[in-house]
Amino acid sequence: MKILVPIKRVPDPQTNISVKGDGTGIVTDNVKFVINPFCEIALEEALRIKEQQGGAEVVLVSIGQKVAQEQLRTGLAMGADRAILVLSDDELDAATTAALLAKLVDQEKPELVLAGKQAIDDDANQTGQILASMLDWPQATFASKVEFSGDKKDVTVTREVDGGLETVAFTLPGVITTDLRLNEPRYASLPGIMKARKKELKEIPLAELGVDAKPRVKTHKVSPPPKRAAGRKVETVQELVNLLHTEAKLI
Amino acid sequence: MPASRSDFYAVEDLLSVEERAVRDTVRRFVDDEFLPLVRQHFTDATFPTELTPRIAELGCFGPTVPTEYGGAGLNSVAYGVMTQELERGDSGLRSFASVQSSLVMYPILTFGSEAQKRHWLPRMARGEAIGCFGLTEPDFGSNPGGMITRAKRVDGGFVLNGTKRWITNGSIADCAVVWAKLREDESDPKSEVIRGFIVEKERAGFSRPLMHGKWSLRASITSELILEDCFIPEENLMPGTGGLKSPLMCLTQARYGIAWGAIGAAIACYESALDYAKSRVVFARPIGGYQLVQAKLVDMLSEITKAQLLCWRLGRLKDAGEMRPEQVSLAKMNNVSQALRIARVARDILGANGITDDYPIIRHMLNLETVNTYEGTEDVHRLTLGRDITGLNAFE
Numbered sequence: 001m002k003i004l005v006p007i008k009r010v011p012d013p014q015t016n017i018s019v020k021g022d023g024t025g026i027v028t029d030n031v032k033f034v035i036n037p038f039c040e041i042a043l044e045e046a047l048r049i050k051e052q053q054g055g056a057e058v059v060l061v062s063i064g065q066k067v068a069q070e071q072l073r074t075g076l077a078m079g080a081d082r083a084i085l086v087l088s089d090d091e092l093d094a095a096t097t098a099a100l101l102a103k104l105v106d107q108e109k110p111e112l113v114l115a116g117k118q119a120i121d122d123d124a125n126q127t128g129q130i131l132a133s134m135l136d137w138p139q140a141t142f143a144s145k146v147e148f149s150g151d152k153k154d155v156t157v158t159r160e161v162d163g164g165l166e167t168v169a170f171t172l173p174g175v176i177t178t179d180l181r182l183n184e185p186r187y188a189s190l191p192g193i194m195k196a197r198k199k200e201l202k203e204i205p206l207a208e209l210g211v212d213a214k215p216r217v218k219t220h221k222v223s224p225p226p227k228r229a230a231g232r233k234v235e236t237v238q239e240l241v242n243l244l245h246t247e248a249k250l251i
Numbered sequence: 252m253p254a255s256r257s258d259f260y261a262v263e264d265l266l267s268v269e270e271r272a273v274r275d276t277v278r279r280f281v282d283d284e285f286l287p288l289v290r291q292h293f294t295d296a297t298f299p300t301e302l303t304p305r306i307a308e309l310g311c312f313g314p315t316v317p318t319e320y321g322g323a324g325l326n327s328v329a330y331g332v333m334t335q336e337l338e339r340g341d342s343g344l345r346s347f348a349s350v351q352s353s354l355v356m357y358p359i360l361t362f363g364s365e366a367q368k369r370h371w372l373p374r375m376a377r378g379e380a381i382g383c384f385g386l387t388e389p390d391f392g393s394n395p396g397g398m399i400t401r402a403k404r405v406d407g408g409f410v411l412n413g414t415k416r417w418i419t420n421g422s423i424a425d426c427a428v429v430w431a432k433l434r435e436d437e438s439d440p441k442s443e444v445i446r447g448f449i450v451e452k453e454r455a456g457f458s459r460p461l462m463h464g465k466w467s468l469r470a471s472i473t474s475e476l477i478l479e480d481c482f483i484p485e486e487n488l489m490p491g492t493g494g495l496k497s498p499l500m501c502l503t504q505a506r507y508g509i510a511w512g513a514i515g516a517a518i519a520c521y522e523s524a525l526d527y528a529k530s531r532v533v534f535a536r537p538i539g540g541y542q543l544v545q546a547k548l549v550d551m552l553s554e555i556t557k558a559q560l561l562c563w564r565l566g567r568l569k570d571a572g573e574m575r576p577e578q579v580s581l582a583k584m585n586n587v588s589q590a591l592r593i594a595r596v597a598r599d600i601l602g603a604n605g606i607t608d609d610y611p612i613i614r615h616m617l618n619l620e621t622v623n624t625y626e627g628t629e630d631v632h633r634l635t636l637g638r639d640i641t642g643l644n645a646f647e
């Protein structure tokens with residue numbers, strides 16, 4: 001089985017983000033970048049499938065600037081077999097990303113695309129879904145469990161939906177997007193890091209894929225969340241209960 | 252692009268993608284899996300052996316050993332950033348990995364027979380066998396050449412007698428690299444040479460009592476190795492060893508890792524003190540707003556920055572095969588003594604809180620007393636350097 005895993009380079013969720021003065025985006029100087037956590041979960045799942053099934057190939061794809069090599073190398077160090085970097089200096093919207101991935105699916109012919117449910121930078125939660133519809137493939141989003149049939153042709157996916165779990169099944173090929181509780185990604189080991197040096201990382205200029213990359217969605221403004229107002233000290237429990245009732249309207 | 256506020260000169264940018272990746276992996280392991288455990292282990296004077304399989308899985312045992320013997324084939328700078336991140340956790344954790352990598356796997360790789368390498372190195376890389384290094388004796392620390400431990404040639408092997416003291420991992424090790432004097436010609440005292448032997452824990456006449464009462468490096472096992480007519484077969488002699496130079500070569504490797512490790516401990520203390528200084532209000536404002544405290548913090552960051560650049564350069568020299576042992580002495584002496592100073596000043600900045608284990612500082616401060624002493628005391632390195640630059644020996 002061949003599994004395509006798209007991974008996105010995003011700011012480390014642990015770092016403090018500040019917004020540029022002119023509101024066009026976030027300050028990226030001195031910010032550490034990592035693999036989007038949901039993509040990392042997708043990669044971990046792909047690696048587990050590979051380990052369980054033997055013979056599977058895990059191919060990483062990232063679309064972005066050359067620096068995204070670093071995240072691809074990390075993915076290779078975790079155990080992916082090879083990587084493709086589609087080079088683009090521009091911010092791409094979800095539809096364009098999906099169109100580029102669809103092109104790569106045509107070329108690579110994977111049986112499964114395993115993607116994160118969303119990237120933690122723009123929180124769009126669209127790429128997997130748009131890709132499935134472009135390919136006319138079945139999709140299972142927000143996966144918290146992935147199980148294959150004995151002949152590896154069908155897959156059953158448990159999805160985390162509001163207030164419960166839903167189980168869906170489809171016949172491959174298809175698209176699965178991962179939720180937080182699917183697994184806990186491994187770290188790249190030191191031997192893995194050294195092995196990754198020798199693995200293939202192919203770069204493809206965006207123009208070569210023949211996809212119209214003109215953005216359909218434009219970012220108008222980025223603004224930080226409002227500052228939290230300072231707390232207040234109350235003298236008695238009774239006062240607290242009253243305020244929760246009258247001011248906070250929580251009880 | 253500095254990854255943290257303790258990388259003032261962006262030394263990060265001088266590292267390769269792989270070196271950064273090694274740092275990130277070890278950093279994550281230390282933050283997520285080691286730091287939550289260390290306080291209890293330090294209190295109980297135990298090492299978290301439950302982490303041994305994880306440390307092995309990450310590849311922290313003998314990472315510079317070639318892949319054919321189970322290592323990762325890392326370069327020395329990557330090894331350095333690994334020890335730095337481990338010691339940001341605790342000097343005991345770094346010691347655990349240092350001893351296994353630099354003092355046990357390194358001599359087996361460098362001086363061992365092919366059979367010894369094939370037998371021990373892959374097991375040690377997988378964490379299935381833990382080793383220790385027995386050089387120091389109760390009466391011979393800074394001058395190990397005076398050691399009393401003797402090996403005597405007998406039918407089929409050797410008999411060892413002697414006592415080693417202050418041996419990291421001793422009681423939990425599966426084997427010890429023991430240094431002892433052997434007469435090539437039993438009737439000629441002048442034929443005596445220091446040789447290295449591998450002694451398995453099961454050998455009759457070999458015991459490894461735990462040492463108690465340490466107030467430093469508590470999250471690390473320290474033991475005595477007692478050899479009483481302990482027989483080991485011929486094949487346990489490491490054939491490439493010969494003279495004091497052999498253990499000293501191992502110490503050069505370990506000291507290299509310690510020079511990097513000390514930066515990790517210093518960073519942990521600096522960052523803790525910096526956070527505290529910015530939030531602790533005394534008199535009119537946060538103490539970080541007073542000139543005296545700022546001067547202390549600036550001094551810490553200056554020393555950390557210098558130490559980082561020193562190690563980076565030392566590592567590049569080592570990878571180029573151009574590093575001299577005296578250069579390692581300078582880095583070990585400087586970085587550890589500065590880290591110890593930083594820890595003491597950081598302790599002071601935290602006031603009373605600085606003496607509690609709610610913060611990592613006092614633990615690092617106590618640990619660094621050991622680190623300043625073992626692997627050549629600060630002054631012994633000073634004398635080594637003094638001899639190097641003057642050509643005059645001040646040791647004796």
Ligand SMILES: Cc1cc2nc3c(=O)[nH]c(=O)nc-3n(C[C@H](O)[C@H](O)[C@H](O)COP(=O)(O)OP(=O)(O)OC[C@H]3O[C@@H](n4cnc5c(N)ncnc54)[C@H](O)[C@@H]3O)c2cc1C
Binds near residue numbers: 384389627628630
């Ligand atoms: C926790 C811990 C773990 C250790 N782990 C190991 C291990 O795994 N394996 C191992 O073999 N050893 C180990 N050691 C031992 C360590 O390497 C020795 O303690 C160290 O070499 C110093 O020896 P010493 O303690 O005998 O001090 P001494 O040699 O007695 O030195 C005492 C003092 O005298 C000074 N001094 C010595 N000579 C001179 C001189 N010529 N001129 C001026 N000053 C001098 C020293 O600088 C020092 O301040 C460990 C030690 C500790 C504390």
